[in-house]
Amino acid sequence: MRTMFIAAPVLALLSGCGGNSPEGQRGAEDAGAAIANAVGDTSAAVGNGIEDMGNAIAGPVKPGRYDEWVGKWVGVEGTYLDIKKPGDEDASADYALTMQYDLDHKGTYDGKATKAGIAFSRPDGDYVLKKATGDEIGLKWLAGKQDCLMVKQGEGYCRD
Numbered sequence: 001m002r003t004m005f006i007a008a009p010v011l012a013l014l015s016g017c018g019g020n021s022p023e024g025q026r027g028a029e030d031a032g033a034a035i036a037n038a039v040g041d042t043s044a045a046v047g048n049g050i051e052d053m054g055n056a057i058a059g060p061v062k063p064g065r066y067d068e069w070v071g072k073w074v075g076v077e078g079t080y081l082d083i084k085k086p087g088d089e090d091a092s093a094d095y096a097l098t099m100q101y102d103l104d105h106k107g108t109y110d111g112k113a114t115k116a117g118i119a120f121s122r123p124d125g126d127y128v129l130k131k132a133t134g135d136e137i138g139l140k141w142l143a144g145k146q147d148c149l150m151v152k153q154g155e156g157y158c159r160d
Contacts, residue, residue: 065113073157076141081157127151
């Protein structure tokens with residue numbers, strides 16, 4: 001409501017500011033500054049967007065090397081691999097790998113993008129997840145599939 005009482009006299013002043021002449025434009029700018037001073041500086045809330053809020057945009061987000069692998073992959077006999085991008089809370093990992101890798105073992109492991117694939121460690125060793133075909137994995141249930149990821153010979157996951 002306070003804004004209305006302050007803005008009304010200022011608007012009355014603006015109505016006679018001299019049209020399109022430079023002097024008239026300066027009068028409007030001065031009146032706008034007067035409103036900002038009377039109401040309070042609102043530039044932090046409505047000024048130049050994100051940068052004024054202290055959240056300057058650093059640039060476009062660069063996708064990870066293996067982002068096309070994100071999602072669910074199916075293995076044999078109930079095994080699976082689910083690849084996710086981790087949240088901000090875990091900046092050390094490029095990917096989170098959740099897997100049921102045999103009938104008795106499952107877990108979630110941090111993955112790091114490398115030139116060869118996604119490197120990760122689990123209790124039975126260190127591995128690099130890499131692109132493969134079902135034939136390369138060496139399991140007859142995956143034979144003929146083309147869109148697969150392999151942990152090691154005899155362990156892999158495919159998309160249908």
